[in-house]
Amino acid sequence: MKFCSNCGTAVDLRVPPGDTLPRHVCPACGSIHYLNPKMVVGALPEWEGRILLCRRAIEPRHGYWTLPAGFMENCETTAQAAARETLEEACARIEIGELYTLFDIPHISQVHIIYRARLLDVDFGPGEESLEVALFDEADIPWGDIAFRSVEQTLKHYYEDRRRGRWQFHVGTIPPPSGHSSPR
Known part of the structure; x- marks a missing residue:
């Protein structure tokens, strides 16, 4: 972040009073911007025992298979986000x-949340972010072409x-790939 979204002044990266981490702070209006x-x-x-997967039409991992998922929007619940992403992608x-x-x-700096869901019908197809969508039995899952470790x-x-x-319910942490250095 380079400029304050409230007043447009260049921000400083510093630890604000009462905080423990560096934040982008506007020296003009005092806004603290949390990333x-x-x-x-x-x-x-x-x-019917099969799982719906989408083959990605976008980066990252273009051409690889994933569950329908994406970034949550403001003013929606996680369940609403899951349903919206499934409608958009599949x-x-x-x-x-x-x-x-x-x-x-x-x-x-991500958290991945997946809900179990029941397809209401088999009227589905690729959305703009998908090359194709298909139902898979376990034996047919393209394990070598799964886009993300959280999906796998x-x-x-x-x-x-x-x-x-x-x-x-399963909770876990996905570590960085070997040889990857943390951004902090």
């Missing part, structure tokens, strides 16, 4: 189920839970 992690919210849409309508996975990804972990938990016949 916080982004919330990525999505769904694990199910239809043109699919879903019924949101329970919160299923939550992954902290501190090295990229969510799918693995799903199939493990399904085999056990017991669903549980």
Whole structure:
């Protein structure tokens, strides 16, 4: 951040009084600008034992498969964000189920939240951010072409839970790839 979004003055990076971390502070109007992690919210849409995946038409990971998910918008709940992203990326309508996975990804300042969901029908297709969408049985999941580790972990938990016949909420942290240095 270079300029204050309130008054346009160049900001300073310093620890404001009462804080412990450097923040972008406007020397003119005193506004403190907090840069916080982004919330990525999505769904694990199910239809008769199969999972709906989207092949990405955008970077990062263009051409790789993912669950329908994206950045949460202001003024929406996480469940609303999951349903909206599924509609945008897969043109699919879903019924949101329970919160299923939550992954902290501190090295990229993101939190990924995935809900279990039920497809309301099989009238789906690629949205603008998807090259294609398809339903997959476990044996057909393109494991080597999954876009994100949080999606891979969510799918693995799903199939493990399904085999056990017991669903549980999964929380974890995705570490940086080996050789990756933290931005802090």
